[in-house]
Amino acid sequence: MSNGYKESNRILEExxxxxxxxxxxxxxxxxxxxxPIYMKYAKGSHVWDxxxxxxxxxxxxxxxxxxxxxxxxxxxxxxxxxxxxxxxFLSNPYQNEFAQELIDYIPCAQMLRFFKTGSDxxxxxxxxxxxxxxxxxxIRWGYHGWHDWSLSNFYGFDAGVPQATRDxxxxxxxxxxxxxxxxxxxxxxxxxxxxxxxFETEMPKEGFLEGLKKICAENGAxxxxxxxxxxxxxxxxxxxxxxxxxxxxxxxxxxMGNGYPISIVVGKREYMQAVEKGLLSATFFVSTLEMAxxxxxxxxxxxxxxxxxxxxxxxxxxxxxxxxxxxxxxDFSVVGIPSMPLLKFEMKDEELNEKAKMAFYADxxxxxxxxxxxxxxxxxxxxxxxxxxRTMQVMANALKVAEKAIEA
Ligand code: PMP
Numbered sequence: 051m052s053n054g055y056k057e058s059n060r061i062l063e064e065x066x067x068x069x070x071x072x073x074x075x076x077x078x079x080x081x082x083x084x085x086p087i088y089m090k091y092a093k094g095s096h097v098w099d100x101x102x103x104x105x106x107x108x109x110x111x112x113x114x115x116x117x118x119x120x121x122x123x124x125x126x127x128x129x130x131x132x133x134x135x136x137x138x139f140l141s142n143p144y145q146n147e148f149a150q151e152l153i154d155y156i157p158c159a160q161m162l163r164f165f166k167t168g169s170d171x172x173x174x175x176x177x178x179x180x181x182x183x184x185x186x187x188x189i190r191w192g193y194h195g196w197h198d199w200s201l202s203n204f205y206g207f208d209a210g211v212p213q214a215t216r217d218x219x220x221x222x223x224x225x226x227x228x229x230x231x232x233x234x235x236x237x238x239x240x241x242x243x244x245x246x247x248x249f250e251t252e253m254p255k256e257g258f259l260e261g262l263k264k265i266c267a268e269n270g271a272x273x274x275x276x277x278x279x280x281x282x283x284x285x286x287x288x289x290x291x292x293x294x295x296x297x298x299x300x301x302x303x304x305x306m307g308n309g310y311p312i313s314i315v316v317g318k319r320e321y322m323q324a325v326e327k328g329l330l331s332a333t334f335f336v337s338t339l340e341m342a343x344x345x346x347x348x349x350x351x352x353x354x355x356x357x358x359x360x361x362x363x364x365x366x367x368x369x370x371x372x373x374x375x376x377x378x379x380x381d382f383s384v385v386g387i388p389s390m391p392l393l394k395f396e397m398k399d400e401e402l403n404e405k406a407k408m409a410f411y412a413d414x415x416x417x418x419x420x421x422x423x424x425x426x427x428x429x430x431x432x433x434x435x436x437x438x439x440r441t442m443q444v445m446a447n448a449l450k451v452a453e454k455a456i457e458a
Contacts, residue, residue: 052103052415052416052417052418053101053102053103054101055079055083055084055085055086055087055099055101055103056101057088057099057100057101058079058086058087058088058099058100058101059083059087061087061088061100062078062087062088072087073087080411080415080422080423080424081408081411081412081415081423084408084411084412084415084416085411085412085415086099086100086101086103086105086415086420087099088100090102092107092115092119092120093118093119093120094118094119094120094432095107095118095119095430095432095433095434095437096119097119097420103418104418105415105418105419105420106418106419106420106433106437106440106441107119107420107430108419108420108421108422108427108428108429108441109420109421109422109425109427109428110428110430111309112304112425112428113279113283113304113305113390113428114303114304114305114307114308114309114311115308115309115428115430116282116283116304116305116306116308116309116347116356116428116430116431117308117347117350117356117430117431117432118308118430118431118432118433119309119432121308121431121432123346123350124308124310124343124346124347124350125343127342127343127345127346128310128339128342128343130342131338131339131341131342132339136337136338136339136342137333137334137336137337137338137339138336140336141336142336142338142341144338144341145164145338145341147345148341148344148345148348149162149164151345151348152302152314152316152348153316155287155348155352156287156288156290156300156302156316157288157290157291157296158275158290158296158297158298158299158300158316158317158318159300159316159317160316160317160318160319160322161316161317161318161319161322161323162314162315162316162317162322163314163315163322163325163330164312164313164314164335164336164341165312165313165314165315165332165335166311166312166313166332166334166335166337166340167195167303167311167313168194168195168276168278168301168303168304168313169194169195169196169197169200170313170332170335171278171301171302171303171313171314171315172194172195172197172200172245172274172276172278172301173195173197173199173200174315174325174330175243175245175274175276175299175301175315175317176188176199176200176242176243176245176274177328177330178272178299178315178317178321178322178324178325178328178330179242179243179245179271179272179274179298179299179321180242180243181324181325181327181328182242182272182320182321182324183242183243183270183271183272185239185240185241185242185270185271186218186240186242187218187219187220187237187240187241187242188218188219188220188241188242188243188244188245189219189220189221189222189230189233189234189241189243189244189245189271190219190220190221190222190244190245190246191221191222191223191224191245191246191247192224192246192247192250192276193247194245194247194276194278198211198212198215199215199218199219200219202215202216202218202219203216203219203220203221204221220233220237220241222244222246224246224250224252225252225254225255225258227258227261227262227265230244230261230262230265231265234265234269234271239269239270241269241271242271242272243266243271243272243273243274243298243299244262244265244266244271244272244273244274245274245276246262246273246274246275246276247275247276247277247278247279247280248275248276248277248280248284248289248290248293248295249280249289249387250279250386250426251385251386251390251392251394251426252385253387254293259289259293259295260295262295263295263296263297266298272297272298272299272321273297273298273299274297274298274299274300274301275288275289275290275297275299275300275301276301277289277290277300277301277302278301278302278303278304278313279304279390280292280387281300281301281302281303281304281305281306282302282305282306282347282351282356282357283305283357283360283387283389283390283428284387284389285357285361285387286357287351287357288300288302297317298317298318298321299315299316299317299318299321299322300315300316300317301313301314301315301316302314302316305347306344306347306348307340307343307344307347308343308344308347309343310339310340310343310344311340312340312341312343312344350431354431356431357389359431360388360389360429360430360431361387361388361389362388363388363429363433363434363435363438364387364388364389364390364391364429365388366435366438367388367391367429367438367441367442368384368386368388368391370438370439370442371384371391371393371442371445372384374442374445374446374449375393375449378449378453379453380395380397380406380449380452380453380456381395381396381397381398382394382395382396383396385426386426386427388429389428389429390426390427390428390429391426391427391429392425392426392427393445395407395410402456405455405456406452406453406455406456407423407452408423409448409451409452409454409455409456410423410445410448410449410451410452411423411448413444413447413448413451413452414444414445414448417444417447417448418440418444419440419441419444419445
């Protein structure tokens with residue numbers, strides 16, 4: 051039984067006086083007033099909020115908690131690095147070994163550069179493409195972070211982005227090669243790169259990713275896969291393996307550090323060497339704490355069959371969820387790859403759809419399951435069959451609550 055969110059809401063009111071919006075993220079609570087906001091403790095696949103409610107955590111820090119909260123082997127590797135120092139002016143020679151391990155793991159990788167956040171790395175990849183091609187415009191699809199170029203023309207989130215920057219970022223329609231061809235035709239010789247998530251919850255149509263590669267090659271633009279989410283969660287560890295299409299550059303981030311901030315840009319030597327002509331440098335890029343964490347994560351991925359396990363549990367999750375929602379009068383679809391599932395509410399009446407959705411997620415949270423209404427979820431290596439089965443019970447009940455909420 052939920053203790054409610056009194057303490058979360060109290061802290062939020064205090065926070066609003068000193069932190070704009072009260073939190074350091076874009077959104078506060080997924081269902082206003084009916085979701086936890088502040089966390090007290092996290093371990094494995096569970097989190098506890100400040101009102102002492104326990105949750106099965108399917109958001110996993112937006113996907114960066116990959117093996118589980120406080121995963122001992124990873125934290126021990128970090129502690130060991132702490133004992134010898136970690137942010138020096140000098141580079142750490144041990145990064146060579148780790149870089150080579152990543153190069154061996156990712157198809158498009160012949161060289162790489164380390165960064166910290168996803169936004170760092172997508173921005174660096176675009177910079178590399180601009181240096182290499184000496185062109186300014188880019189085409190994108192999906193979320194690539196908060197920097198000016200990537201928020202240009204992005205669902206109205208471009209307050210503060212200069213018009214001159216917006217004019218350089220063009221957006222194509224996913225799974226629609228014609229929309230890509232049109233942009234290249236309208237901007238002849240001007241496109242440096244096409245950066246795209248290889249998929250989100252909709253899978254690429256047959257030949258779509260190959261088509262992107264061909265169009266980019268024909269137009270002298272680099273193809274960049276933003277694998278910030280698909281990295282280490284797609285089959286074989288990347289969309290490039292799962293779909294057999296090798297981009298020119300790739301960006302990886304979330305899963306690789308199990309919560310420690312680290313990202314990489316990888317790619318063919320010829321393109322990556324463009325880095326040396328620009329300035330892609332920052333104080334903390336050399337910090338080795340995150341490298342120690344990520345190196346241990348990669349070792350565990352290869353040793354323990356992590357990706358296969360995420361798919362196995364995710365398949366159990368999606369199969370059971372489909373059975374539950376198939377019997378409901380509400381229209382749903384269960385989407386995403388098994389390691390990143392989502393339940394999509396698809397009623398035609400938008401108002402009713404939103405009402406059903408909010409009632410559903412408020413009830414799910416009140417019963418100890420943490421999900422996001424509008425963003426796919428993440429399976430981590432500490433989740434268990436029991437976590438999945440309990441989540442299904444809670445969702446089945448919440449479905450009844452949602453059906454009731456729209457009956458009236
Ligand atoms: N690319 C993708 C596909 C992402 O999902 C995100 C983060 N949600 C980013 C880039 C940006 O990463 P960060 O939030 O670490 O800057």
